Amino acid sequence: MRKELCIVICAVIGSLIYAKPRMIPIKENSLDIEMSETLVTVADYEEYLKDTKNDTCRQFENSMRRIIDEQKYVIRDNVPAWGITWREAVEYCNWLSKKNGFEPCYVFSKGRFFTTEITINQTANGYRLPYVRELLIVSGLKDGLSKEQYEKENTNGIYHDGNNWGILTVYEGKKNKYGIYDVLGNLPQYCSDYYNDGYNYFDYSLPYFGPDDFTPYPDMDVDLSPSTRCYFGGYYWNSYEDIQKRIVFDITDDYGWSRPGIRLVRELNPDNIVVGKKMSVRDNLRLRKDLSTDGEIITTMRKGTHVKILTIDKEDIIETIKSFWVQVEVLPEGKDKNGKDIEPGTSGWC
Numbered sequence: 203m204r205k206e207l208c209i210v211i212c213a214v215i216g217s218l219i220y221a222k223p224r225m226i227p228i229k230e231n232s233l234d235i236e237m238s239e240t241l242v243t244v245a246d247y248e249e250y251l252k253d254t255k256n257d258t259c260r261q262f263e264n265s266m267r268r269i270i271d272e273q274k275y276v277i278r279d280n281v282p283a284w285g286i287t288w289r290e291a292v293e294y295c296n297w298l299s300k301k302n303g304f305e306p307c308y309v310f311s312k313g314r315f316f317t318t319e320i321t322i323n324q325t326a327n328g329y330r331l332p333y334v335r336e337l338l339i340v341s342g343l344k345d346g347l348s349k350e351q352y353e354k355e356n357t358n359g360i361y362h363d364g365n366n367w368g369i370l371t372v373y374e375g376k377k378n379k380y381g382i383y384d385v386l387g388n389l390p391q392y393c394s395d396y397y398n399d400g401y402n403y404f405d406y407s408l409p410y411f412g413p414d415d416f417t418p419y420p421d422m423d424v425d426l427s428p429s430t431r432c433y434f435g436g437y438y439w440n441s442y443e444d445i446q447k448r449i450v451f452d453i454t455d456d457y458g459w460s461r462p463g464i465r466l467v468r469e470l471n472p473d474n475i476v477v478g479k480k481m482s483v484r485d486n487l488r489l490r491k492d493l494s495t496d497g498e499i500i501t502t503m504r505k506g507t508h509v510k511i512l513t514i515d516k517e518d519i520i521e522t523i524k525s526f527w528v529q530v531e532v533l534p535e536g537k538d539k540n541g542k543d544i545e546p547g548t549s550g551w552c
Contacts, residue, residue: 238466240372245279282463299328409478489550
């Protein structure tokens, strides 16, 4: 019995080792997530590199050393990890998800011309980078952030010495009303959203998950260009006026070296139905022209067909199952119950 208890205790401790930084539940303003209290630190990231024996360990250390040599800045374990690519950031998220027994959010597949495509499983319960919408809400910008609020919650009032290009330790700043540090300052942070030059990220009627396509990275072959992503926020010395001008969106590609840090988010209810979310059909499901069981059947989607939620309408009970009528769009490679292709873009109610 004592041996079994010891095994259980060790297993619990083992799982807690990787459950960092601390995650803060946020269940308001349409959010049902937990978000990391701080950005991922150098010590956190180095633990991942050692555990995976990742080839980027030497590259990471060299980047840190170059910053030390050129900028005369001492890199400490408790500053946010930076100098890593977007792809390396999401690889870290997948590693942490597996360590904690969660389903990884990022899916890697072969793209055109030997490139790798990275897509997001929006129904996974693992760790991921935040969406712009989440950071707009948590930062207070969605509700209209005043200068007084910004200076109270998001900046340190620390003078920036132009000769010392540095970042602060993760608990050196101020936390906001949600208990989250450095949402708008200290270091910009990577987002999951594609960057699209014509997309209005501040239009909250648009999908929660941002645009479906991206503006290719400047000066790159369109066919070979990796997807471009948003990053969000500024540095510890940025003023309220600075933040208003550049809150979102310098852009970074999946592979290029950049400075943003890693903020972790995890869905508390990954099966939530949200407009813009991409989900898969769990059983054969009829697609109708109208939101009624009397509506004409367009097709019956096969289990596993991927769809995008377009509209959420009334709640209904059908055969003891209580749920909402949703209008969906069938995504590429969708099949009907007989295994025949469904035209991508076909839409209807289910």
